[in-house]
Amino acid sequence: MTSGPYNYSYIFKYIIIGDMGVGKSCLLHQFTDKKFMADCPHTIGVEFGTRIIEVAGQKIKLQIWDTAGQERFRAVTRSYYRGAAGALMVYDITRRSTYNHLSSWLTDTRNLTNPSTVIFLIGNKSDLDAQRDVTYEEAKQFADENGLMFVEASAKTGQNVEEAFLETAKKIYQSIQDGRLDLNAAESGVQHKPASPGRPLAAPPSSRDNCAC
Amino acid sequence: MITSKMPSLRIDQNDLKCKNGCDYFGNPQWQGYCSKCHREQMQRQRKAEKASSFTSTLPRSDQRKSERGLKLSSHASFSKFEEKRLRQSETLKKTNLLKFNVFKKNITDDHEISTERRQPEFKIPTAVFEGMKADFRVRFPSFPPQIDRDARGFVHTFILDVIKWAAIMNVDELSERVQKQYQRFMKHMETSQHYASVDSDARELLIDFVEKHAMTYLHELPSIVFSPSGTDDERQDRAMSERIQQLSWVGEKHLECKLDRNNAECRRLLYKAISELLGMDAARWSGAKLARVRRCARHVLRLAAPAPASADDLLPALILAVLKANPPRLISNINYVTRFCNAQRLMTGEGGYYFTNLCCAVSFIQNMTAESLSMDKKEFDCYMAMPASIGGSAWAAALSLCGATREAEEQSALAAKLLEQTKEIQREAENMANNAATFEEQIAKKVQDVLAKTPLEIKPRRELPRLRREGVGSAPPPTTEPGPARTSEPPALLNEPSVVIDETEKLNILGFEVVEERSPSKSPQLDRLSDLKQSSSTELLTPSPMVLTPFDCRSLDEVLTPDEFPDNIPGLSDVNYDIDLSDFSADTSLAEDPPAPDRRRTFDPFAPQTSKDSYKLLESFDEFSIVDNARESDPYEVVHRPDPFGSVLDNDEGRASILDDSGSPTAACLLPSPIQPQNSAKPT
Numbered sequence: 001m002t003s004g005p006y007n008y009s010y011i012f013k014y015i016i017i018g019d020m021g022v023g024k025s026c027l028l029h030q031f032t033d034k035k036f037m038a039d040c041p042h043t044i045g046v047e048f049g050t051r052i053i054e055v056a057g058q059k060i061k062l063q064i065w066d067t068a069g070q071e072r073f074r075a076v077t078r079s080y081y082r083g084a085a086g087a088l089m090v091y092d093i094t095r096r097s098t099y100n101h102l103s104s105w106l107t108d109t110r111n112l113t114n115p116s117t118v119i120f121l122i123g124n125k126s127d128l129d130a131q132r133d134v135t136y137e138e139a140k141q142f143a144d145e146n147g148l149m150f151v152e153a154s155a156k157t158g159q160n161v162e163e164a165f166l167e168t169a170k171k172i173y174q175s176i177q178d179g180r181l182d183l184n185a186a187e188s189g190v191q192h193k194p195a196s197p198g199r200p201l202a203a204p205p206s207s208r209d210n211c212a213c
Numbered sequence: 214m215i216t217s218k219m220p221s222l223r224i225d226q227n228d229l230k231c232k233n234g235c236d237y238f239g240n241p242q243w244q245g246y247c248s249k250c251h252r253e254q255m256q257r258q259r260k261a262e263k264a265s266s267f268t269s270t271l272p273r274s275d276q277r278k279s280e281r282g283l284k285l286s287s288h289a290s291f292s293k294f295e296e297k298r299l300r301q302s303e304t305l306k307k308t309n310l311l312k313f314n315v316f317k318k319n320i321t322d323d324h325e326i327s328t329e330r331r332q333p334e335f336k337i338p339t340a341v342f343e344g345m346k347a348d349f350r351v352r353f354p355s356f357p358p359q360i361d362r363d364a365r366g367f368v369h370t371f372i373l374d375v376i377k378w379a380a381i382m383n384v385d386e387l388s389e390r391v392q393k394q395y396q397r398f399m400k401h402m403e404t405s406q407h408y409a410s411v412d413s414d415a416r417e418l419l420i421d422f423v424e425k426h427a428m429t430y431l432h433e434l435p436s437i438v439f440s441p442s443g444t445d446d447e448r449q450d451r452a453m454s455e456r457i458q459q460l461s462w463v464g465e466k467h468l469e470c471k472l473d474r475n476n477a478e479c480r481r482l483l484y485k486a487i488s489e490l491l492g493m494d495a496a497r498w499s500g501a502k503l504a505r506v507r508r509c510a511r512h513v514l515r516l517a518a519p520a521p522a523s524a525d526d527l528l529p530a531l532i533l534a535v536l537k538a539n540p541p542r543l544i545s546n547i548n549y550v551t552r553f554c555n556a557q558r559l560m561t562g563e564g565g566y567y568f569t570n571l572c573c574a575v576s577f578i579q580n581m582t583a584e585s586l587s588m589d590k591k592e593f594d595c596y597m598a599m600p601a602s603i604g605g606s607a608w609a610a611a612l613s614l615c616g617a618t619r620e621a622e623e624q625s626a627l628a629a630k631l632l633e634q635t636k637e638i639q640r641e642a643e644n645m646a647n648n649a650a651t652f653e654e655q656i657a658k659k660v661q662d663v664l665a666k667t668p669l670e671i672k673p674r675r676e677l678p679r680l681r682r683e684g685v686g687s688a689p690p691p692t693t694e695p696g697p698a699r700t701s702e703p704p705a706l707l708n709e710p711s712v713v714i715d716e717t718e719k720l721n722i723l724g725f726e727v728v729e730e731r732s733p734s735k736s737p738q739l740d741r742l743s744d745l746k747q748s749s750s751t752e753l754l755t756p757s758p759m760v761l762t763p764f765d766c767r768s769l770d771e772v773l774t775p776d777e778f779p780d781n782i783p784g785l786s787d788v789n790y791d792i793d794l795s796d797f798s799a800d801t802s803l804a805e806d807p808p809a810p811d812r813r814r815t816f817d818p819f820a821p822q823t824s825k826d827s828y829k830l831l832e833s834f835d836e837f838s839i840v841d842n843a844r845e846s847d848p849y850e851v852v853h854r855p856d857p858f859g860s861v862l863d864n865d866e867g868r869a870s871i872l873d874d875s876g877s878p879t880a881a882c883l884l885p886s887p888i889q890p891q892n893s894a895k896p897t
């Protein structure tokens with residue numbers, strides 16, 4: 001009964017943050033659709049940033065909230081953070097400024113999420129190694145100091161993209177197993193959907209979010 | 214049901230004014246509203262009843278339900294309305310609580326329970342559970358009844374719990390408590406064996422179901438979950454609304470969103486998005502509100518088409534939509550969803566994502582500065598100092614244009630539909646005309662067939678002296694003769710007498726007949742009558758339907774005295790009666806002359822008819838007869854048309870009938886005459 005593509009036991013909410021132009025939307029797109037679209041903006045419509053992955057034999061639906069990247073909205077995008085199980089913090093290895101802003105992003109994330117939220121640092125555009133502005137070692141040190149996981153990735157080539165998302169999920173799943181993450185707290189960003197032992201009584205809902213109107 | 218309770222709750226309001234507090238006067242017929250507010254109220258009620266057959270017996274805070282619907286009228290009228298509403302909101306806020314308590318007291322009175330405690334006396338209207346039952350059957354037809362009962366029981370405790378704690382707790386605590394309730398139900402589903410066979414998707418639907426019904430009811434209660442007492446939600450609503458008015462000058466270029474005001478499609482999408490935003494206030498539970506937001510966001514995302522929209526485009530466009538919509542009670546709505554929506558849903562899912570974007574848009578609007586619009590501080594201040602009515606006219610105009618366009622589209626669609634229907638009707642009419650034509654042909658053919666058979670028998674028996682003199686015997690077969698171009702049956706019958714007559718003489722005779730009809734001179738007529746009486750040709754025709762139809766009264770009037778009236782001849786006496794009434798109206802009042810049971814005067818269509826009578830019919834056939842044909846149901850009717858022979862009757866027969874009008878069966882038969890009451894009422 002858990003074989004269907006829409007059967008999963010958990011939903012994890014991710015947010016993806018960082019300065020504008022670092023490649024957040026591209027990373028998301030690469031992860032969900034395994035595609036890189038150079039200068040084309042990315043859809044958040046239809047299945048809106050979701051993909052089902054498998055961690056330790058458990059199907060997990062990742063739901064990634066892309067945020068508006070414009071600087072002017074920086075101050076108001078705080079409500080995105082609420083209830084995120086994972087936060088992907090992205091900078092552009094070819095632009096130092098994006099790296100320098102990381103501390104403020106980190107502060108926001110720490111303030112606006114719960115302690116169990118897993119924060120993953122991604123140095124994007126690793127394919128542009130020639131224009132590198134931030135060394136791997138420097139960023140790695142920053143990550144270690146702040147207890148973040150870290151990879152350099154490329155939304156263009158897809159290198160390490162999958163890993164970043166999967167590692168985050170693994171870490172979250174671990175916290176659940178450890179009991180560090182309270183599934184019942186709405187802020188946890190994790191929704192548990194216990195697998196059904198019997199056959200489903202109700203027909204699968206035609207639309208997940210049916211409403212009264 | 215709700216509103217009927219209102220009068221007792223109106224404590225200190227001026228009864229003359231509309232209960233909504235608008236400047237118009239109310240009317241008890243409209244439950245104390247002015248006509249406009251009443252109409253709105255009724256619509257709302259109907260909508261609510263349709264949505265779920267709920268009716269709350271608790272007083273709704275109608276004044277606060279200032280839902281503006283989806284109508285996007287001009288911006289100016291919006292703001293005026295909003296202002297008016299907000300002005301009251303402060304006082305209402307206080308009275309709402311009071312009302313609620315008053316109501317509770319009312320219930321105690323009704324049930325004659327004299328107790329100070331509130332909980333036991335508070336009753337959730339059964340309609341809530343009836344609605345739930347029906348909804349359950351629709352949504353989960355295959356679930357065991359135990360789950361249905363379970364869900365209802367849970368909603369019951371949920372509602373009571375919230376109402377109980379709302380008075381004591383602050384909003385955040387209450388919100389937490391509600392969230393705990395959701396979790397409690399989730400746990401219950403996990404542990405109870407009734408739910409063993411229910412998969413997790415269905416469980417989510419169930420918890421939605423529970424939330425929907427509980428919150429829909431609670432939403433209607435004043436100051437419990439929506440703009441709860443102890444919060445300044447309403448004040449914030451007002452502040453927000455005023456702020457949006459102030460910012461009406463903000464356009465697409467300030468927000469750097471790719472919107473083209475001159476593009477009709479773009480306007481249309483924005484208009485739709487705004488409609489959804491405005492509709493959010495009308496939705497009662499968070500799920501429905503979220504659905505509105507989701508639809509709104511989808512329209513907004515399509516604004517960026519043909520390029521697919523990204524998160525970078527969504528927010529600015531959404532901000533613009535909020536600015537142009539100025540949705541009613543925006544902050545209250547957002548807080549309501551944030552606090553009392555099942556948090557799991559809000560954290561995840563598309564609805565949650567878009568709702569979060571809406572929250573961002575709102576907080577952006579609240580904190581908007583020159584910087585955030587990347588414009589000069591001076592310019593910004595200048596815009597802000599400007600009266601709200603000046604700015605934003607371009608978009609307001611564009612959007613109201615959009616509204617008008619949509620209405621026009623609707624109208625034209627309707628017109629097209631009507632046109633289609635007209636065509637359909639026309640087609641049917643043509644069909645019908647064709648049918649009628651063929652029918653006419655058929656009948657004509659039949660009649661001619663009959664005619665072809667009959668004349669041979671008729672001819673020798675005709676003993677009209679005048680006609681015989683002119684050589685009746687040499688008449689040609691009648692089948693070829695073209696009858697007067699009337700309808701099928703009567704003309705054919707009318708033909709018959711003339712068929713008998715020699716072709717050469719026909720015109721003469723016909724001419725004579727016409728004259729006879731118009732001027733009812735007596736003597737030749739009588740002559741002819743007695744002549745024609747002997748004709749057996751008409752006797753042959755008696756079984757034909759024509760004879761069953763009303764006859765002409767003249768023939769009988771002239772031949773019979775009232776004493777001799779044959780009972781089975783309908784309508785005859787009516788003529789007399791009409792005439793009598795004009796002279797002796799007082800005598801014929803209903804009171805003096807009660808209708809005798811109509812035992813004898815039943816009209817027997819198969820009763821033998823005098824030949825004279827039948828012939829008369831043929832002879833005097835005219836357009837009146839056609840009329841009578843149509844109303845077979847009431848053969849008496851015929852006498853009420855203007856009688857060309859009135860003078861005749863007046864002269865010789867009228868008096869006689871007067872004398873016996875009370876005793877004769879005529880009186881009874883005349884009752885259907887519409888003339889009678891008139892005459893008796895006003896003596897002439």
Ligand SMILES: Nc1nc2c(ncn2[C@@H]2O[C@H](COP(=O)(O)OP(=O)(O)O)[C@@H](O)[C@H]2O)c(=O)[nH]1
Pocket residue numbers: 018019020021022023024025026027037038039069124125126127128153154155156157
């Ligand atoms: N070479 C290269 N370019 C990238 C990569 N990721 C993103 N970009 C480019 O960076 C620009 C900004 O990307 P976008 O995803 O819109 O950034 P966002 O503002 O963070 O969402 C786009 O023009 C992308 O083509 C990458 O891994 N390599």
Ligand SMILES: [Mg+2]
Pocket residue numbers: 024025026066067068069523524525
């Ligand atoms: Mg982006």
